[in-house]
Amino acid sequence: MTRIGVDVKFEDGASLLGDDPLETLSVAYDLGFEGILVRTVDEAFPTLDSGALREFAAEAKTRDMFVNVGLGKVNPYMTAELPRIRDLGGGSYLAGMERLIALCGEYGWAEAWTAAGAYQHHLPAPFCFDRFRTDVDWPDQLAATARFLHKLAPTLREHGVRLNLETHEEITTFELLRLIEDVGHDVLGICLDPANVMVRGEPVGDAVRRSAPHTRLTHLRDVVLVPTERGLSRFLMPIGEGVIDWDGLLDVVLATHPSLDLIIEGIGGSRAEMELRPDDARWRAAHPDMTDDDGERLTRLASDFAARATSGLAPGIDELRASPPPLADYRDFLTRSLTALRASLERRSPF
Incomplete structure (x- = not known):
């Protein structure tokens, strides 16, 4: 049976839901979530204290909540931005990741999150x-990245853990599928975040269909596209309040994995505006798998939303760009998304 969990980011053991992992777990449970994705485990448990980890795992089991964790990034050109993992490996980022994979195997956390890059908000x-x-x-x-994943593959197989690469802001689903084919389906999968794929020029429905057979984790959020003077901008929305067809998405994803646990990702202090430029020749050259039809469909989607905003049926770009108080908006975003996702699941299972 499909359950719904929440993705939670930590910093030095604390999150927007709690001052420590146990409090975070309790708040997530009280909000109605049935599981948690701890992203990443070294940020929630900076020293990997075995007592704290055991207590967390036991509390999740008591509450009958599933647990997934994230293990850091796998692009060697940006791993210097994650010094804690190198420290955990005694100076070796590879050893640090292998240590985290072994930890996942110890607790039975078989589906782990990762990504192939980062987003620099200040640039x-x-x-x-x-x-x-x-x-x-x-x-x-x-x-x-492929070479590094090949180095991790023996440890992943030894401990029965799969790394699920997110459809993150820097990578396309085409590129993710090539990595999976290269390194191995048994050790690599996809964490589907449908709100990101349009940033890389992919219509959501097409990207979901490509990703579904390999999707083992999710980061679920809704999205809108808005035309700007430079191209198009993506903004995050609670599930059910953007342009994604959630009934259709669930039909495709759950057709392959009917019992897949679904995980909702929240929002921070903004709606995370990200720019794409389908009409810019240099931008298009950086997306060789994108077609003219893809660009036209995304542009039409943005134009349709702009028309709704002009009619007062949707928020305008100024409202979308306004930064709400992070904590209040974060919880509201999560609970609205949870309500909408449950409703979509119930429509699939009327009995």
Whole structure:
């Protein structure tokens, strides 16, 4: 039976839901969630204290909540941004990741989250995306990522753990599928975040259909596209309040994995505006799998939303860009998303 959990980011053991992992787990349970994705485990448990981890795992079991964890990033060109994992490996990032994989195996947390890059909020587009780094081309980053994943593969197989690469802001579903084919279906899967795929020029429905057979985790949020003077901008919305067809998405994803646990990702202090430029030749050149039809469909989607905003049926760009109080908006975003996702699941299972 499909359950619904929540993705929670930690910093030095605390999160927006609680001052420590146990409090966070309790608050998530009280909000109605049936599981948690701890992203990442070293940020929730900075020293990997075995007593704290055992207590957390036991409390989750008592509450009958599922647990997934994240293990850091796998792109060697940005792993220096995660010094704690290197410290946990005694100076080796590889050893740090292997230690985290072994921890997952110990607790039976078999489906783990990861990503192939980061997003730099303080940098202008397109340099905020690792895809557009100027010190190394994106194909070289993908090649290095594949080599690193091959190094991790024996440890993943030994401990029965699969790394699920997120459909993150820097990578396309086409590229994720190539990595999975290269490294192995048994050790790599996909964490589906449908709100990100349009940032890389992919219509949501197509990306979901490509990803579904390999989707073992999710980061579920809704999204809108808005035309701007530079192209199109993506903004996050609670599930059911954007442009994603959730009934259709669930039909596709759950057709392959009927008991897949679904995980909702929240929001921070903004709706995470991200820019795409389907009509810009240089931007398009960086997306060789994108078609003209993809670009036209995304542009129409943005135009339709702009028309709704003009009619007062949807928020305008100024409202979307306003930054609400993080904690209040974060919980509200989660609970509204949970209500809408449950309703969509119930429509699939009327009995």
